[in-house]
Amino acid sequence: MKLFGDPGSCPFCSMGFKLSGALSNHLSKVHPDQQLPRKEMKRKRPASETDSDEEDDIAQAGLLSSPLTVEDLRRIFPSFPVSEFESPSAHDVIPNEHRQLMSCEGMGDNITVSDGQQRKNTIEHFPADLEAGKAHASHPFQTRLASHCFLPFDNKYDYKLARFFHLAHVPKVCIDEFFKDGVMGGSKRCVQAARPDLGTRCAPNLKFPTFLFSSAHTLYNKIDRMIADPQWRNGYVDFQLAKNSEFWHRDVLECIKYLLRHQCYAESITWSPIQEFDGSGERVYSEMHTADW
């Protein structure tokens, strides 16, 4: 019954189904003598209809044997956005880094003006000799031992298992159960066998790799250690009515540094302002760095 791509409703009565299995069950029980109108059912799907129409058109044009060209596409689909296929025009010849900047800001979109021409927002960059956001030094990237590249985990098995638990959204109860069941050689054995000098390898006398965490609690403790959040500090103020009211705060500079060094934002951080103009020369403001700094 797979031919029912859309197991919506029965073609003979008004029953609706969510599962194709339920629909086929219904068909065999209620309408055993009915012939399945295959073609009709298929025609019900608008997507397949258009597909076949397009195929017909293409077949009529005699194009199926030869590769499609831009002209053919334009003939068949007048509204087809052909610009993507055209040879690089003048505005496409942009240095790579600029294009990257534009594309990441969504400014690379063409704006269709009423006369049918396609114009583009022009971007004026900050004077290069002012070297906004110049790299003063590259960070001394510590050469770590191979066994340390999985910190805070000890070896790649630890890391992989932790990653799986995290990405698969395994509940803590199930993680605990996983270790209690002894699938990987039992939790106690895991901890006993894992010695720091074993490093990246599993213990030689065990069939399974060893893990330095044996419960959800220890696992998430390790994961939490990966985040170097700015620290919370507390202080007290005296209101006339409430003495020693506690408040919590963080160091603002630490927070800024934390945001700046976060690798997740590395690709989307800008450090020099730009001026953006649309096709008619109007200034366009979108992000903070498009203003007058």
Added chain:
Amino acid sequence: MALPVGSTLVPVIFVSNVTHLTNFFGDGKLWPVYMSIGNILSRIRQKPTSHAWIPVVLLPVAPKGVHKKAGWSAAKQERESLEITHVLLKFILGPISDAAEDSITARYGDRVVRKCYIRVAAWLGDHMENCTIHAIYNTRCGICECPTAELGNHGHSNRRRDHVIYKQWVQEEDTEQLKAAGVKLLWNALWTLRDISPANLIWPDLLYNMFLGIVEYLMDWIEGFLTVHNRLNAFDDT
């Protein structure tokens, strides 16, 4: 101030709002202040899963009720809590104003060290919040010195708020001038920030101020229009 060659600007955005949590136990309120930086593209910054907004401080909320003591009024108590808030804000913003003169060398995510100059660029909040942060009267505009009665008039030409003068007035304790400008006699925490006029920090909050106002206005207009033409009941019936 022009930044030196080879340095970059880190505009800091603050967001704060008093949040009413419960009516029990004499009102439970939380007053968080969040911050983020303007260098991060807004489509990343505004994505909740990107965690680009960091809570910086949970400001203490002044207790409700008036102290039963001679010479202690609600106004005085309000003033005390405002003063405490501003002292705290000054303490929180201290690192920024200390670091404003000099650049901090921060490591970016791409493992490169850059010189950064930190400036506060915006403080997002609703009107009441801005009034508290800027220490002005609740009935006055935070951007210009428009008198309360003329708020909402089109095409007025009031002077933009100049906090340098206010600072001077506060030092001289010139209460009459301050009252005319709608400013409270208080040492504002934002005055410690460099190169910033607090009036420029206010950004219209589209969700709270603009859209809400427009929707409210439009609804009034539509309802009035329908009543005049005796069509309001038709909408209520359907």
